[in-house]
Amino acid sequence: MYRQSAPEKTSPFSDSHWIWPDDPHWDLHNGYAIFRKAFNLEKVPARAPLFITADQSYRLFVNGCFVGRGPARGFQESWPYDEIDIRPHLRLGRNQLAIRAYNPGFSNFQYLSRGFAGLLVAARWGKTRIVSDASWKALREPGIIRDTVPSSTQLFPQEHIDLRVQPTGWTNLGFDDATWPSPKERPWNSGPWFGLEPRNIPLLEEREIDPVTLVGVGEGTSARGYKHIRDVVALRQEEDRSHRPIQRSFEPLMVEATGMGKFRSYLFDFGRTVVGNLVFEIEGASGGEILDTHLAETIAPATLTPDQVIPTGCRMAFGDRLIARPGDAIHHFYHHYGFRFLNVTVRDAAADFRFGVRLNWIGYPLPRKGSFSSSDTDLERIWETCAWTQQCCSLDAYVDTPWREQAQWWGDARVQAWNTFHLSGDPRLFRRGIAQIARQTTPDGVTYGHAPTMAHECILPDFTLIWFLTLWDYYWQTGSIEPFLTHRETIQKAFAYFRAKTDPITGLVTYDSRYWLFLDWTDLFKDGAPTIYNLWLLIALDKLAQLYRKARQPREAVQLESWAKRLRGALGRLIGKDGLLRDGIDWKGKIVQETSIHSQTLALSAGLKGIREKVVLDTVLLPYLHGETKPKAVPSAYWITYFFSVLSERGHGAEVIAFIKKHWSPMVDHGTTWENFAPRRADESHSHAWSAHPLYHLMQTAGGIVQDAPAWREISFRPVFHGEFGRTVVPTPNGPIVSDWRRKKGMIRVSLRMPKGVLARVTLPGILLHRISKSKTWEIRDNV
Numbered sequence: 001m002y003r004q005s006a007p008e009k010t011s012p013f014s015d016s017h018w019i020w021p022d023d024p025h026w027d028l029h030n031g032y033a034i035f036r037k038a039f040n041l042e043k044v045p046a047r048a049p050l051f052i053t054a055d056q057s058y059r060l061f062v063n064g065c066f067v068g069r070g071p072a073r074g075f076q077e078s079w080p081y082d083e084i085d086i087r088p089h090l091r092l093g094r095n096q097l098a099i100r101a102y103n104p105g106f107s108n109f110q111y112l113s114r115g116f117a118g119l120l121v122a123a124r125w126g127k128t129r130i131v132s133d134a135s136w137k138a139l140r141e142p143g144i145i146r147d148t149v150p151s152s153t154q155l156f157p158q159e160h161i162d163l164r165v166q167p168t169g170w171t172n173l174g175f176d177d178a179t180w181p182s183p184k185e186r187p188w189n190s191g192p193w194f195g196l197e198p199r200n201i202p203l204l205e206e207r208e209i210d211p212v213t214l215v216g217v218g219e220g221t222s223a224r225g226y227k228h229i230r231d232v233v234a235l236r237q238e239e240d241r242s243h244r245p246i247q248r249s250f251e252p253l254m255v256e257a258t259g260m261g262k263f264r265s266y267l268f269d270f271g272r273t274v275v276g277n278l279v280f281e282i283e284g285a286s287g288g289e290i291l292d293t294h295l296a297e298t299i300a301p302a303t304l305t306p307d308q309v310i311p312t313g314c315r316m317a318f319g320d321r322l323i324a325r326p327g328d329a330i331h332h333f334y335h336h337y338g339f340r341f342l343n344v345t346v347r348d349a350a351a352d353f354r355f356g357v358r359l360n361w362i363g364y365p366l367p368r369k370g371s372f373s374s375s376d377t378d379l380e381r382i383w384e385t386c387a388w389t390q391q392c393c394s395l396d397a398y399v400d401t402p403w404r405e406q407a408q409w410w411g412d413a414r415v416q417a418w419n420t421f422h423l424s425g426d427p428r429l430f431r432r433g434i435a436q437i438a439r440q441t442t443p444d445g446v447t448y449g450h451a452p453t454m455a456h457e458c459i460l461p462d463f464t465l466i467w468f469l470t471l472w473d474y475y476w477q478t479g480s481i482e483p484f485l486t487h488r489e490t491i492q493k494a495f496a497y498f499r500a501k502t503d504p505i506t507g508l509v510t511y512d513s514r515y516w517l518f519l520d521w522t523d524l525f526k527d528g529a530p531t532i533y534n535l536w537l538l539i540a541l542d543k544l545a546q547l548y549r550k551a552r553q554p555r556e557a558v559q560l561e562s563w564a565k566r567l568r569g570a571l572g573r574l575i576g577k578d579g580l581l582r583d584g585i586d587w588k589g590k591i592v593q594e595t596s597i598h599s600q601t602l603a604l605s606a607g608l609k610g611i612r613e614k615v616v617l618d619t620v621l622l623p624y625l626h627g628e629t630k631p632k633a634v635p636s637a638y639w640i641t642y643f644f645s646v647l648s649e650r651g652h653g654a655e656v657i658a659f660i661k662k663h664w665s666p667m668v669d670h671g672t673t674w675e676n677f678a679p680r681r682a683d684e685s686h687s688h689a690w691s692a693h694p695l696y697h698l699m700q701t702a703g704g705i706v707q708d709a710p711a712w713r714e715i716s717f718r719p720v721f722h723g724e725f726g727r728t729v730v731p732t733p734n735g736p737i738v739s740d741w742r743r744k745k746g747m748i749r750v751s752l753r754m755p756k757g758v759l760a761r762v763t764l765p766g767i768l769l770h771r772i773s774k775s776k777t778w779e780i781r782d783n784v
Contacts, residue, residue, distance in 0.1 A: 338402025
């Protein structure tokens with residue numbers, strides 16, 4: 001069972017209090033707080049679990065060492081907490097906990113403010129007992145300049161900090177906090193935190209990485225008003241942002257004095273998209289030097305200028321400011337970003353000084369249990385690019401991109417889960433997201449497009465249908481229907497919405513103008529009763545009916561099956577004499593004449609009767625795949641995953657591989673897959689895992705391993721022999737499945753290694769379809 005709320009008697013926090021430096025519901029905007037707690041140890045325990053959480057977040061230090069961050073995003077009604085074993089950082093005698101906590105004071109695309117802030121801590125190791133209470137020391141962080149702009153409409157404000165007024169060494173054991181006041185207290189289970197839940201996913205992995213190269217240097221005069229600004233990125237747009245090219249490996253820089261009102265600019269390349277928070281090390285500063293950052297995904301090659309568009313719809317302004325104190329300093333910026341290029345602008349340097357910069361990289365732990373190799377190095381590089389993109393988009397949730405939003409969009413998350421299942425086999429991040437989407441709905445049952453969120457313009461009924469299908473996906477991967485059973489109330493309420501929006505005349509679900517009917521980033525018919533919308537509903541009805549039968553609830557299954565039968569009939573009336581499915585019915589009751597790739601693809605996926613499959617393939621799907629046509633509604637780099645699946649299932653895997661190679665190769669040099677096939681720089685994402693699906697398509701086509709039953713108990717094995725050799729490893733709940741083949745002297749040697757309990761349906765050239773339940777090797781003639 002997916003645990004949500006810790007009962008009061010068993011909660012590790014039952015003796016703890018929420019603490020904050022002053023009133024936890026007053027003046028919260030962009031609020032940073034720092035906390036300290038000393039304790040003594042007569043014996044270092046073998047294990048020292050510390051339970052900790054904060055609303056909105058925390059960074060934990062033990063005896064001056066950074067240990068971890070959290071919690072995972074959640075809802076205050078059962079706020080998530082972390083358990084961290086701090087044993088490696090403890091010592092005999094006196095020890096020191098130091099915590100930097102943050103609350104934005106407002107909601108965004110990953111956080112819903114309930115008007116309170118707080119830190120909560122608990123530990124018990126033998127005689128040692130730690131609780132958060134008035135015995136701690138707490139301070140609003142004095143060096144923070146709070147009046148800054150959000151780094152985008154979806155994220156937190158820029159961090160501007162003046163180290164001259166920041167306590168020096170406050171995380172260390174020997175720091176004197178005698179003058180710090182005690183915090184205010186609030187009961188651990190009081191509103192808005194009426195319950196607590198364990199994280200249920202691993203802590204993020206962290207490691208330090210350096211920029212790969214310094215690629216450019218520039219200088220100039222600082223724009224007017226540069227000392228007191230809210231937006232360091234907008235300031236930079238008023239100045240000369242070009243850089244002279246330079247190529248040298250990264251090392252700490254000796255910055256020559258700029259003089260007052262002048263700047264020197266450095267452009268660093270991390271080599272590919274990375275995710276994390278910047279760490280600056282400064283040596284020999286005079287005090288008052290300003291270091292502004294600007295983080296970008298792309299640059300203009302001619303001028304080495306970080307791409308920036310002001311304004312855009314999302315108003316991206318990824319940057320921070322550090323004002324140096326005299327002497328040496330190390331500062332860890334708080335918030336994490338996704339980017340490739342880092343621009344550091346140094347201002348007002350009265351004398352030479354040195355600075356180094358590195359990234360504290362973070363990511364959800366995705367061990368590479370799955371792999372793909374091919375004699376075609378282009379395919380290998382595409383697979384690796386997809387795998388790295390998935391890593392960049394796996395944080396405390398599946399995020400669309402670490403650059404612009406870091407939001408848990410659920411259409412994206414479905415694709416990312418398939419990536420993860422083939423890469424590591426881990427379903428936990430997916431399971432947590434299923435629960436969070438279920439918890440944020442409209443009064444009439446529609447789930448939000450992402451959650452937790454304040455984005456009321458991002459309510460997508462078609463993503464509710466995708467959420468239905470992810471309940472099936474979880475069962476398909478794990479064999480468990482637990483999420484389906486847990487979220488039946490949300491399911492039933494959402495189905496009631498779709499019933500209410502069904503036109504009694506046409507039998508089709510209709511567009512609701514209050515919400516955003518997404519379907520895809522392309523020119524599809526979305527008004528009236530769109531076919532694609534109704535096909536998603538049909539597929540969801542089929543899958544959930546099967547889950548109801550699996551749960552031994554036949555009455556509910558029959559209701560959905562009857563609904564699906566009526567819907568099939570309604571959709572069947574949209575099939576023309578040419579055997580193609582039309583894209584919907586407008587508000588006047590007229591059938592629209594478009595026959596999009598999307599409609600034909602989903603019709604085949606749903607097994608809609610009356611569709612002429614050969615006509616669909618020969619006149620719509622394959623001509624586009626071969627580059628012979630450019631339809632009005634071109635599938636996006638996201639949606640085309642469904643197109644690939646339908647064609648691969650029908651024996652067109654080789655053409656799918658060719659399409660992937662052509663359209664994903666341009667993404668490889670950047671290092672991550674893009675939001676669209678040709679994204680607008682500085683406006684659309686170049687690190688979007690919804691387009692990283694070639695990861696599993698290559699494993700299914702060139703590797704030949706396709707899942708056929710829940711929990712991978714059955715597979716189909718039908719490899720596409722692309723190139724000279726190929727090897728694929730797919731992790732499953734039963735163990736790894738390994739496909740290996742190689743051309744040699746007019747023959748192809750093919751092997752399939754399977755764990756116990758898996759049945760394979762094998763299709764190889766010259767070999768009749770047969771089933772095997774153990775590992776096997778074949779020799780076939782090379783006439784492919």
